[in-house]
Amino acid sequence: MNKWDKSNKACITLWSTLFGMQQLDTDFRESGSLKMSDLSFNNGSETNGSGNPEAIANRLDDVLSIGTGIKYESGIDRSTARSNLSAVLSTKENKVTDLADIIKMTYAF
DSSP, X not given: OOOOOTXXXXXXHHHHHHHHTTSOOSOHHHHTTOBGXXXXXXXXXXXXXXXXXXXXXXXXXXXXXXXXXXXXXXXXXXXXXXXXXHHHHHOTTOBHHHHHHHHHHHEEO
């Protein structure tokens, strides 16, 4: 995918979730090009995950799967979803668009 577009449910859901989790404070248009290193969990803040991509992956999955009720794609379970999210979040050069790609492949919108 790698296209950051408000009409894409994966993109808008990810942006609003990261905004609500206080991981970013940029508007939608600017957020797609942010790197994982730009998200607040990488700034050492205890309230924002303190550099722990696994904790952020777990929170993100909870919000998406429990909070919004979005189901997993066929063949994906909670463990796989969290592992996929964590893998993207762990690479500081990855962009929010890369995370949106994983969201789209993991959750059934």
